[in-house]
Amino acid sequence: MAILVDRDTRLVVQGLTGSEGRFHGLRNREHGTQVVAGVTPGKGGQDVEGIPIFDTVAKAVSDAGANTAMVFVPAPFAADAMYEAVDAGVGTIICITEGVPVHEMLRIHAYVHARGVTLIGPNCPGALSPGQANVGIIPAEIFREGSVGLVSRSGTLTYQIGHELTQLGLGNSTIVGIGGDPVVGSSFVDLLSLFEADSQTEQVVMVGEIGGDEEEKAAAFIEAEMSKPVVAYIAGFTAPPGKTMGHAGAIISGSAGTAQAKKDALEARGIRVGTTPTETAELVAALIRA
Amino acid sequence: MDLHEFQGKELFRRFGIPVSEGRLATSAGEARAAAEELGGQVVVKAQVLVGGRGKAGGIKLADTPADASERAGEILGMDIRGHTVRKVWVERASDIAREYYLSIAFDRSAKQPLFMFTTQGGIDIEEVATSSPDALARLHVDPLEGYHPWHARRLVYQAGVEDPAEQKQIVAIIGKLYEAFVGCEAMLCEINPLVVTTDGEVRALDSKFTVDDNALFRHPEIAEMRDVDAAEPLEALAREKDVTYVKLDGDVGVLGNGAGLTMATVDVVTFVGGRPADFCDLGGGGDAQGVVDALEVITKDHQVRAIFFNIFGGITRCDEVARGILQALEQMTIELPIVVRLDGTNAEEGRRLLRDADGSNLHTEATMLDGARRAVELAAV
Numbered sequence: 001m002a003i004l005v006d007r008d009t010r011l012v013v014q015g016l017t018g019s020e021g022r023f024h025g026l027r028n029r030e031h032g033t034q035v036v037a038g039v040t041p042g043k044g045g046q047d048v049e050g051i052p053i054f055d056t057v058a059k060a061v062s063d064a065g066a067n068t069a070m071v072f073v074p075a076p077f078a079a080d081a082m083y084e085a086v087d088a089g090v091g092t093i094i095c096i097t098e099g100v101p102v103h104e105m106l107r108i109h110a111y112v113h114a115r116g117v118t119l120i121g122p123n124c125p126g127a128l129s130p131g132q133a134n135v136g137i138i139p140a141e142i143f144r145e146g147s148v149g150l151v152s153r154s155g156t157l158t159y160q161i162g163h164e165l166t167q168l169g170l171g172n173s174t175i176v177g178i179g180g181d182p183v184v185g186s187s188f189v190d191l192l193s194l195f196e197a198d199s200q201t202e203q204v205v206m207v208g209e210i211g212g213d214e215e216e217k218a219a220a221f222i223e224a225e226m227s228k229p230v231v232a233y234i235a236g237f238t239a240p241p242g243k244t245m246g247h248a249g250a251i252i253s254g255s256a257g258t259a260q261a262k263k264d265a266l267e268a269r270g271i272r273v274g275t276t277p278t279e280t281a282e283l284v285a286a287l288i289r290a
Numbered sequence: 291m292d293l294h295e296f297q298g299k300e301l302f303r304r305f306g307i308p309v310s311e312g313r314l315a316t317s318a319g320e321a322r323a324a325a326e327e328l329g330g331q332v333v334v335k336a337q338v339l340v341g342g343r344g345k346a347g348g349i350k351l352a353d354t355p356a357d358a359s360e361r362a363g364e365i366l367g368m369d370i371r372g373h374t375v376r377k378v379w380v381e382r383a384s385d386i387a388r389e390y391y392l393s394i395a396f397d398r399s400a401k402q403p404l405f406m407f408t409t410q411g412g413i414d415i416e417e418v419a420t421s422s423p424d425a426l427a428r429l430h431v432d433p434l435e436g437y438h439p440w441h442a443r444r445l446v447y448q449a450g451v452e453d454p455a456e457q458k459q460i461v462a463i464i465g466k467l468y469e470a471f472v473g474c475e476a477m478l479c480e481i482n483p484l485v486v487t488t489d490g491e492v493r494a495l496d497s498k499f500t501v502d503d504n505a506l507f508r509h510p511e512i513a514e515m516r517d518v519d520a521a522e523p524l525e526a527l528a529r530e531k532d533v534t535y536v537k538l539d540g541d542v543g544v545l546g547n548g549a550g551l552t553m554a555t556v557d558v559v560t561f562v563g564g565r566p567a568d569f570c571d572l573g574g575g576g577d578a579q580g581v582v583d584a585l586e587v588i589t590k591d592h593q594v595r596a597i598f599f600n601i602f603g604g605i606t607r608c609d610e611v612a613r614g615i616l617q618a619l620e621q622m623t624i625e626l627p628i629v630v631r632l633d634g635t636n637a638e639e640g641r642r643l644l645r646d647a648d649g650s651n652l653h654t655e656a657t658m659l660d661g662a663r664r665a666v667e668l669a670a671v
Contacts, residue, residue, distance in 0.1 A: 027605075076507065101505035102396060103475045106433040109401050114434075139604035141635060154550020156602045160658075163602070163634055180549060182398050209550055212398045235553035238560045239569070243536045246549025246571040248504060253398075254416070259557075276558055276659060 001200040002129035002174045003149070003191075004092060004120065005033070005068065009133045012037040012057060012066035012090070014073055014081045016048050021072035024096075024137050025051070028070075031134040037064040057081075057088035068092045070126070070135050075099035078122060082108055086117050094135050095121035095185070099248075105183035112185060119185025123248065125155040125177035138175055146171020148284060149195035151188060152207035153180050153247065157235060157277065161207060164281035170288065173200040180247025182211065188218035196226050203229050203287055205280065208262055210236035211249045215262040223269040229287050232266050232273045233280040234259045291501050294337045296379040297515045298479075298497030305470040307463055307481075308493045312381030321362030324380035325355040331383040334361040338373040339520050346370045351383060376519055384495060389483035390449075391415055392464065393498075394431075394471045396478070402430040403471065405464070407445040411483040425449070437468040459492040460484070474512060475505035524568075524591055531583040533570065540565025541669045543588040543597040543626075545581075547572045547606075555600040558658055564666030567594045572601075578617035589624060598665035599630040600658055608632040608640030616647050627668040629653045631661030 011028065015021035016038025026049060029035040035051050037060035044055035054060045057069060069085040071078055071093065078097040085093045093112070100122045112119045120127060126136010130145040137155070142163045150165075150172050152158040162175055176191055178184050188206055195201045204226075208215040215234065222230050237259040239245050241252040252258050263273045274280025293301070299309045313324035314337075325332045336348030343349055348370050352358035358380060368375045389412035397404035408426045410418050418426050427448035431437055442464035446457050463484070471479045480498035487493065506513040518526055528535035534549070538556070542564045546552030549571050556566045568591065570584050588594060601611050615630060628651055632640040641654045653668070655661035 075504065099504045101475055101508075102477065102502045103433075103472065103505065106396070106401060106403070110432065110434045137605065139635060142604065152550070154548060156546075156548025156604065157550030157554055159604045159634065160551055160554075160602045182396070183401055207550070209553060217399075233554075235550050235557060237557045238538070238566065239553060239556070240536070240538065244503075245536060245553050245569055246534050250549060250553065275561060277554060278657065278659060 001198050002132055003194040003198050003201070004118070004127045004174060004176060005129050005133040005135045007132050009135065010034050010036045010065050010067045011135055012039055012060040012064065012069050014039045014057065014069055014071045014085065016040065016051065016072070017043055017046070017053060018072060022048055024072065025070070028134045028136070031140045032131070033133040033135060036060070037066050057084045057090065061088045061090060066090060068094070068135065071095040071097055071122070073097060079104040079108060082119065083111070086112055086115055090117070092118045093120070093185070094124070094126050095119065096124060096126060096136055097121070098123040100181065102181075102183055105181065109183055109185060120176065121179040121184060123181045124179035124184070125158070127174060127176045129174045130172055136177070138177070142166060143175060144171040146173065147200060147202035148172050149198065149201040149204040150175040150207070151191040151195070151204065152177050153209050153249070154207060154235065158207055161205060161233065161277045161280055164278055165284060168281055168285045170285060173198060180249050182249040188214045189221045192218060192221055192226060192230070196228055201228065203231070203284055205284055206230055206232045208232060208234045209247070209250050210239050210245065210259050211251045211257045213257065216265040219265040219269050219271060222271055230271055231280060231283045231287065232271055233277060234262045234273060291503055291506065291516060292339045293499040293501065293515055294339065294377070294517065295335065295497050296337055298499030299494065301470055301474060301499060302494050302497055305473065306466045307470070308491070310381045310384055310493060310495065312379050315362055315378050315380050316366070316376065318359040318363040318366065321378055321380050322355045322359035325352060325358035328380065328382045332358050333381050333383050334358055334365060335379045335381065336365045336368065336370060336375040337377040337379055338370050338375055339517070340371045340373045343370060348375060373520065384485060384493065385488040386485045387488045388486040390460075390486070391418070391482045392460075392467065392484045393478065393480035393482070394467055395480070397430065400430055402433055405429045405431065405441065405445055407449050407464070409449050409451060415482065431468070437465065439465060453490070455490055456486055456492060463492060463494075474509060475502045476500060477502055524587060527590065528587045531587060533584050533587050534573070535584070535587050536569040537591070538566050538568050539593075540567045541593050541595040542665050543567045543570070543591070543594040544600070545570045545572055545584055545588065545597070546600040547602060551600065551602055555598070555658065555662070558662045559598065559666060562659070562662045562666055564662065564669065567591055578614045578621070581614050581618035582621050585618060585622060585624065589626065594626065596665045596669035597624070597626055597628045598661060599628065600661060601630070601632050603632065603634035603636060603640065607636040608634055609636045609643060612640035612643040616643065619649065625651060627651050627653065629655060629661050629665040629668065631655045631658055633657070
């Protein structure tokens, strides 16, 4: 089963003719993803290694049957690209682009939710269901198919934890990076709820970091709504307040959003929090052996 | 990006929010001239990007131009919680009858803008929120619907403003503050205090203004307001070189690829008993120039005794990263011990390249924990 992306995914890449979009779009196809279209206004009729380019997302949907969009356009154009994908009737949008302004995201968040569209990102590595489909920039080589759902606000930290799981002989149903920005399309709670409903997923790892209160909301959700065990990791215990730690959303504001507060909220509800990425992977392995 | 009071007030003025007339001064002489031009009693206010200026003695009244010059002389050069005062704002003094508080901020949890208004202004708003939450009127704005005047009316009536002339002025200011918030793509616009003068005029006496860094590309006039001198010097250098760097206060220089992994690295260095000197994110790749730029910033910090690279190779393979690090080290001389931990795609090949390289100060480790321990040991030598 897996979540978000699978064998039925028919992907349109917005920005496929750019160097990054092309590189990752083709990698996604190599992994087995059905990359059915690219969109670049003015380049309709061309192709990228056999993938047809259309001028609009609407055309990619009507002519190539796209049902999922990956946004790979520069930040000033990303909001427009997301609105266009929603309007074209795409059900899932994954926005890789970093640097989308917060005010844009406030409007887009309200817009997609009102229309029942799933948005992942922006500023995220995408989603990978090993052996089925890869949409984004996650290095598929280091993951294998299995039962662990993995959801994270970070890229490389997720790869690190996934890699440690692989070395312990464990695999993943789906790996999702929800993005490092203060406002992203889907929250931890949204993804946990998808994993809870997914038949392939048996355990979930949630990788959080400083800033905001999505981990705290997730803790309450896990306690109230989830039957599957969740193990967490939080980055940024030693981050100073008021400083943006790489991700636009990784910032402690006043006394809110600390790693300790998140860890406390999770542990208060019986959710195990690993001290290091290695320990986090070991906690999952112990869960499975138990 | 945080703006100074005088910059925030300039933006308020542009959006039609009443502020007192004032001048910027960088010397006692300029402060004197400013006071002469303004006439009458003035306030001399330190311009620093940190709270608590008043308590620190950074805000003073002056009755005459000579007095203003003297007060400015005292305030300029003062250290307020680690920030040196380089500018003062000289403003015509106000006769204050009442002090209110008004702000609009990006409420991250609700994913909507949030207005807050109370007649108990002039003090710390978090204090009001905990001690008398009923006195604080809060109201979200739907980002798709935007602002409507009823928002302002509800805030004003809920907070208990009774004078009709005052109500009218505050309702107008609330609308203009929303325009400023959206027009400048701010994260926060705060007026504390919003004063009512003895003549019944409502005016913004202070400003706290934070603009979304990701939106600056379409607000060049605000981007220009960045005060480079106010930044930590190493962080300013990093910004110039486009290196993602946050200065910390230890002796182990930390570099990682990706924000999350780098934060985790800083944590692990602390957990094994070390003190990280910085957070430095190399981004996805490990190209030689990026490494050179990052190392130039890190080694300018004279507290640094050892350097710890924590790299996870994904699409950028570890052998490529190792070559990048070696090329970087050919371009610059670093005598400090360097610990490199490589994991992920082609990790063994990467570690072999580093081991074979001729560098007695270069150490390789296979795990994050071992790498952190080694770096902490070497920093202590």
